[in-house]
Amino acid sequence: MLFRLTSLSLTNMDVLLRVLLSLSTLAGIHSITTVSQVSVRVGGSITIPCLYESQYINHVKYLCKGSTWNFCSDAIKTNQHNTGKFSISDDKQRKIFTVTINHLTKEDTDYWCAVEINGGGDEGTYFKLSVTTKTPSLDKTNQEITGSTGRPIAINCPNSNSGEMKWCRLGGSCLTKSGSIHETGFTISASVAGVFTVTMSELKTESSGWYLCVKGDLQMPVHITANNNSKDLVLPQSVPVDLNAYIIPLSLLIFIVLVTVFIWFMLKRHKQTKKAASAMTAAEEEITYSTVTHKRNTSSQSSPAESAVDVVYSSVIPMKQQHVPMVEANDENVTYSTLA
Template identity: 35%
Template sequence: MDLKCLLFIFSFIRLSGAQDITTVGQMSVQRGQSVIIPCLYHQKYTFSHKYLRAGYFWLLSDYVESSDQRCHGKSVLISDDTSRHIFTVRMDDVQKSGYYWCAIQVPSAFDKRATFFLNVTADSPRLHVNSQSVSGSEYGSVTIVCYHQGQSDVKWCKFGGQCITGASGLLDGASVDIRYGLRNMTVRMSRLTKENMGWYWCSSEDLQMPVYITVDENKSFESPVMAESVQVSPSPRRRTAILFLLPVILEILLIIVIYSALRLFKFCKNRFVQSVTEAEESQYVTMHRKQSSRSYGCAAAEGVYENMTGLKTISEIPASSQKSTRPPLVKKTDLSNVSLGDPDYVNVLKS
């Protein structure tokens, strides 16, 4: 096997899988300091296992750390941001230079990987920043100072995106203003939005220095455009709240209407039943009075009839009975119905 074949195999083994994962090419850090390296991967590997290896040759590299910390080291930590498809490697107290591999485990295939070189220096690094993490408020601004040693072609780039090579430009809607000095580059990003949150880097020749920008929501500030739009039409959140509350309000009103209707129906029903009951009672009293007067009239007529019958009985006493020496017996009931002024009654008493 000749030298060309060996170089081809070496290049294939070294570069295989580098298309689905990217990272910095080379970083410079002072000995004993900490450094964070971002590794950008394809979204199809969101739930795959991520890990770090150390060594120039992939097949001979050493397993250092994993995303699930199955082999947790004291000075290395891997964090996976699945929403942005970036996992970061934090290395503390670095002591020596070397090659490292950001890798993703792929079952039944070659693992995806990308290599970077970490250059550890005793003096100030060739390219560095004061902090790898800066934060700003929404619609506000942030300033990053990249220190170098007079290198040319210093740029400001978004990780996995475009670079600003001139004095100004735009990155995802944010305004970028750059001032170049002899040994530094000052970058100011203004009118920040949530889309501007993520990893950026200073780039100079073969060196990169990653910087993470955090954008916090600022409720006290509104741009003129937003304020004007709020006056014209409600915000989406407010419209959503209105659309959510409208059915609830309608249901409450419907319940109130139904309840009022039922109360009114019950009231009318009770009034109707009460009026019917009063009418029936009045009719019953009237009929009872008529029946009472009719019964009283019948009783009076029966009394007169009994009186007349008693008188008739007295008047029809036979003459033979008058010869008797004993006066005839008269029923007490008959005498009670005979008037004292009646002549027949007087005659009877005399005889």
């Protein structure tokens, strides 16, 4: 447990700091738990989780920058707005606040996870960033890992550092080869040079949280999220729906349907009218011409009564009407007939 001091020299402060750190480790006192040392690249970013005790849930948390607790300066607090350089968030349910440091430089080396104590000295835990222009000795480009519950998941931890490989739960136990954490089985292997892989046998909802890839004196925080993809997921019985959001799209849909029906009706009517007109034209072109010949019966064998009767012969020829241009009538085009 650490407190800010105001009346000690820098040298005495360093000595006292080392003593307090040793005492707190021996006594098992961990008001705030975080990483110890992380290897990072210049220009990159890193997210550091800080686990705190239940009594600090409603306290202000902050990131303090500096090698000594007495002279570190506040970088970002939970009651302040995030900046381009620093951001902070507090998960009160899991009792973990996280700080993100962007645009890393050679000066971003010494920080503290801290909690304000009303009416007393603040508490903080130190962590160190080893900033390099080369590939970090223990690297993890993506600190966020997402998996599905009931399925295995593998986490790769690229490294070039010497020392023992470990997989730890933040604030919990560590594994060196295989075992279980929160009733979830883990296996550590190094089949590929420069990478050790941690395989979780079956991801569970309670497996979600912050873990640490550890190689020697370096650590890399990794956050695992377990998603429930079960098809039997029960939905809420009633879901509030904003009907106003559907009025305009629904009205537009109705208008489009009405216009479509009207156009279809007009096209169908036009087609029927055109068909009827074609039938009428065809009927008018069918004209029947009739030739009538009037003759008198002059047979010598006929009786006087029969000879007095006129006989009419008729022939009917159906013909297509031909459109003949009108010709002015004259004597040559007129046929005179006499009917007795």
